[in-house]
Amino acid sequence: MFTLTRVFLVLSSCLTVVSAVPTSPKSHPPATGVVNQTTCNGKQYTYQQLAGYGFIPANARDSQGDTLGGFGSAIAIDQKSWRKLKNGTYTGTLYALPDRGWNTQGTLNYQNRIHTFAISFTPAPDATATSPSPPNLHLNYQSTLLLTDPQGNPTTGLDADLTGGLTIRNFPLLPSATYTGNGFGQPGTGGRRISIDAEGLVLANDGSFWVSDEYGPYIYRFSASGKLLSAIAPPPAYIPRRNNTVSFSANSPPIYEPDRAVIPSNPQSGRSNNQGLEGLTASPDGKTLYALTQSALINDGGPDNPVRRQARLLEYDVSKPSNPTFTHEYVVTLPLWTDPTAKAGKQTKVAAQSEIYYVGGGQFFILAPGSGAGGGQDSSTSIYRHIDVFDISSATDIKSEANDAVNGSIASKQGVLKPGVTAATYCSFLDFNVNSTLARFELRNGGAQGPGLLNEKWESLALVPVDGKKGKDGEFFVFSLSDNDFITQDGYLNNGQYRYSDESGFDLNNQALVFQVQLPRGKK
DSSP states (O other), X not given: OOOOOSOOOOTTOOOOSOSSOOOOOSOOOOOOOOSEEEEETTEEEEEEEEEEEEEEOTTOBOTTSSXXXXXXXXXXXXXXXXXXXXXXXXXXXXXXXXXXXXXBTBBOOOOOEXXXXXEEEOOOTXXXXXXXXXXXXXXXXXXXXXXXXXTSOBOBOSOOOSSOOBOOTXXXXXXXXXXXTTSSSSSSOXXXXXXXXXXXXXXXXXXXXXXXXXXXXXXEEEOTTSBEEEEEOOOGGGSOEETTXXXXXXXXXXXXXXTOOOSSSSOSBSSOTTOSEEEEEEOTTSOEEEEEESSOOGGGTOSSTTTOOEEEEEEEEOSSTTSOEEEEXXXXXXXXXXXXXXXXXXXXXXXXXXXXXXXXXXXXXXXXXXXXXXXXXXXXOOSOEEEEEEEOTTSOOOOOTTTTSTTOOSBOTTSOBOTTOOOOEEEEEEETTOHHHHGGGTOBSSSSSSTTBOBSOBOOOEEEETXXXXXXXXXXXXXXXXXXXXXXXXXXXXXXXXXEOOTTOOOOOEEEEEEEEEOXXXXX
């Protein structure tokens, strides 16, 4: 059993995602089974099989000496790198974006970053519940790119200040955090940095990165070297406001000041706390960008269950990345699920989305997990953990001066859409929680805490063709990684100088799943 020793990983290091190396199968025939099918606006999708699984240990560390955690927040696979080798193994390059660092006990001065991994994936078509496969997905750590502001100063995951922000020429007002000491509760000179709670990642055609965030909620563009190039501010209806002024705080006080008061706790308009632009994707040609709020804006019914269903989808023309144009806007009504552990009258909840992926023809995958259950949680049994489909082809374009103004609304306080507004068509599809399928890799939903139990948070999607080329046959692998919230008993941050142990007592590995699906012909 391979285990990671506590070593400082330099850039040339290689960290393997799994604990055992599978033997290569003789052949890789197309999947013939069907776990589930759905038809969305006349287009059929088939979930054929769970094709792969792997993990990176909870106490792994990156080239900065910091815990290699939370990077399932968003991923992107370089399509040009994807290859199918003669022996049936697939290789490619995967980029992974952690959110704001370890924050289960308070935010910290964690510099935002993008990790690079080399993929090695060998399908196990003969795996069954009675003869399961060992982990067959390897993500070999390569390097870490640190993100900075235009002047080269580090960004931070610290909660943004209650009021105000940084003013930089040719940028909107930027969320920022003013911190004392070193921002980790230790001695230092203090300072102020751009605050980013990174949640979405798209590779741009020119080698730069689009990153969506929850504080703004903004879409940032970083150069290939990690320097901030530009920022897209959404319409005023999205910008959080308290007491009639812009207020970027998400009421997530730093670990060294846990009693810091934010009044009122949630904004009075705009995005809710920690419910910003969670989903980010692009058209295949990279010229159109889409960003989806995690759930409803305050002005559209949020932030409480079950009225926070009406998420807004923004569309931008980024054919000229330095001059993006806001073109369209739609509503995606999120699904409801029943929480059996909640009190009577509180059991109906919204499956707030955690990622989207453009499939083609106006249709998208959407990752909608019912939160609060899984590895490290009081309840281990997830009720709703899906990759679903939505279609905007018949949805109302809600882009207007009235809808996008401060307090602009497309739904009532009860989350009911206003007359004349038609949401995207929503179709249920791929269920993570099918235990008979998970058992092919000795995984499970529910049961005792420990090995094989799926983590709570799944926040990323990436698609690559099964044929290793263009995917003209419609068969694709869907990669999804978990966000383990940096939960470990052997954690390090601040270039390895800040030691922590999560109070949960758990070590949550960074898990990864690969699903094999059949898309409608002509999609992707």
